Amino acid sequence: MTSDTGTATARRAPRPRADALRNRERIVTAAREMFVESGSQVPYDEIARRAGVGNATLYRNFPERADLVREVVLSLMARVAELAERAAAEEADTFAALRRFVHGAADERVGALCLMLDGAFDRDHPDLVAERDRLEGVVQGIVDRAQRAGRLRADVGVGDLMLAVSQLTRPLPGTACAAFTPFVHRHLQLFLDGLEAPARSELPGTTATLEALRRDSCPS
Structure with a gap:
């Protein structure tokens, strides 16, 4: 019989990979810089380019502005x-x-x-x-x-x-x-x-x- 602790462990979401965390941090840094420079409506593709990630990575992390x-x-x-x-x-x-x-x-x-x-x-x-x-x-x-x-x-x-x-x-x-x-x-x-x-x-x-x-x- 599976214990409650074992069930909770099995259902726990996996931790993000290190590269995924780095990508998210780069996106936030790039967005902060560009919001100062151009306002919060700067296009997503420009933020992705500044962060060095693809548009899909940006949308996966932040689907809504x-x-x-x-x-x-x-x-x-x-x-x-x-x-x-x-x-x-x-x-x-x-x-x-x-x-x-x-x-x-x-x-x-x-x-x-x-x-x-x-x-x-x-x-x-x-x-x-x-x-x-x-x-x-x-x-x-x-x-x-x-x-x-x-x-x-x-x-x-x-x-x-x-x-x-x-x-x-x-x-x-x-x-x-x-x-x-x-x-x-x-x-x-x-x-x-x-x-x-x-x-x-x-x-x-x-x-x-x-x-x-x-x-x-x-x-x-």
Whole structure:
């Protein structure tokens, strides 16, 4: 008689082959780059060509464009969360951790990609929610530590930080990404200088929250 454990093992789906995983990763990387360059409606055959795979391989992995867009967003959030975790773990100075995270997020083209995505995907997909919570949690930790150490002004929140990073890393209308890129880190540094404590002025309005921003903006 076959045990329940044996039956479950027999029915378990086989793990993807290493080459299949590499192909999927190349597709997502190529799509992320091309979405920044040309928007999320870039033809599938161009993405396949950039990734070095056939069209059939691309469609087998992502039969619907919404599937690919969701995977690109998930990949972006995972990469940004990882760099935030490294910054928090490796930087003894709490504001240095914040600075490293902000410049790292800029290198991932967060604002440019957010601008290009049309939102035609399930933002409440469990994988996206889990990765978003991970990202927001680690960035909240970076902000909290910098404020407790007196290095970050007390009247800003994670929402203010993420919104500013998104805005400052978006190309101006009619400006190519390549022409805009050299100024991103320069302007981010000006922004970061304004975040350091002690504050030189009183901010108007109220602290931005991630919950409020999430209602009207792309995933951060």
